[in-house]
Amino acid sequence: MDRTGQIAVIFVSQRTDADAAGYAAAAEAMDRLAAAQPGYRGVDAARGTNGLGITVSWWADEAAAIAWREHPAHAAIRAEGRARWYDRCEIAVAAVTRSYEWERP
Amino acid sequence: MDRTGQIAVIFVSQRTDADAAGYAAAAEAMDRLAAAQPGYRGVDAARGTNGLGITVSWWADEAAAIAWREHPAHAAIRAEGRARWYDRCEIAVAAVTRSYEWERP
Numbered sequence: 001m002d003r004t005g006q007i008a009v010i011f012v013s014q015r016t017d018a019d020a021a022g023y024a025a026a027a028e029a030m031d032r033l034a035a036a037q038p039g040y041r042g043v044d045a046a047r048g049t050n051g052l053g054i055t056v057s058w059w060a061d062e063a064a065a066i067a068w069r070e071h072p073a074h075a076a077i078r079a080e081g082r083a084r085w086y087d088r089c090e091i092a093v094a095a096v097t098r099s100y101e102w103e104r105p
Numbered sequence: 106m107d108r109t110g111q112i113a114v115i116f117v118s119q120r121t122d123a124d125a126a127g128y129a130a131a132a133e134a135m136d137r138l139a140a141a142q143p144g145y146r147g148v149d150a151a152r153g154t155n156g157l158g159i160t161v162s163w164w165a166d167e168a169a170a171i172a173w174r175e176h177p178a179h180a181a182i183r184a185e186g187r188a189r190w191y192d193r194c195e196i197a198v199a200a201v202t203r204s205y206e207w208e209r210p
Contacts, residue, residue, distance in 0.1 A: 003197045008115060010161055012149045016209075044117045044195075046151040046159045054151045054159040056115055062202075088208040090149075092108045094199030097167075103193040104121075 003099040006041055007059040009068075013081075013089040015051040023085045026077055033073055039064025065093060108204040111146055112164040114173075118186075118194040120156040128190045131182055138178055144169025170198060 015023070034040055039060035047053030059065040068074060081089070120128070139145055144165035152158030164170040173179060186194070 001195075006197075008113070008197060008199045010113060010115065012161070044157075044159055046153045046157050048151045048153065052149075052151050054149055054161060056117070056159060056161075082207065082209075086207075086209070088206070090106075090204065090206040092111075092113060092201045092204040094113045094201045096197045096199045099195065099197040101193070101195040102187065102191075104187075104191070
């Protein structure tokens with residue numbers, strides 16, 4: 001998919017060891033909710049065995065990314081994240097200027 | 106770290122099952138080489154047990170990101186990646202408009 005012009009929200013986080021089940025349920029609920037928002041263009045996520053994870057959510061434009069940030073359920077879950085699930089996190093919002101993809105033929 | 110103004114190179118990749126040792130050695134060598142380039146501002150990487158990985162490398166500006174793309178050793182290793190290590194990959198280059206960070210107090 002050509003992502004030129006999209007907004008990438010890059011979320012880098014270090015999980016605590018706490019509450020694996022609660023975290024998994026919340027992550028799945030947020031994925032579902034994000035996917036239902038206007039301007040949603042997908043998500044990529046990976047977390048290693050050391051607990052460091054990266055999630056990139058892709059949005060049609062800035063307004064869509066901001067609307068997702070401001071969604072009440074999303075804002076509420078961030079408080080849970082800071083209380084229990086994360087030791088640290090970093091977010092960067094970035095405008096895609098070019099993209100490429102390759103798949104094994 | 107405030108990443109506003111930096112360039113994020115987002116690399117999403119699906120590993121094959123092949124050549125774990127060769128891949129690990131090459132990844133470490135590329136990390137070291139990238140860190141020695143002008144304008145390098147860090148890297149975040151995670152790969153899950155399903156083989157899907159995300160690497161975000163951060164650069165001072167477009168020129169630095171492009172110079173790294175064109176580095177001969179980096180270009181050579183990409184051919185190896187397509188031949189052996191990846192089933193698919195996607196790259197997006199994006200200009201950071203704002204960033205936030207949080208750490209457990």
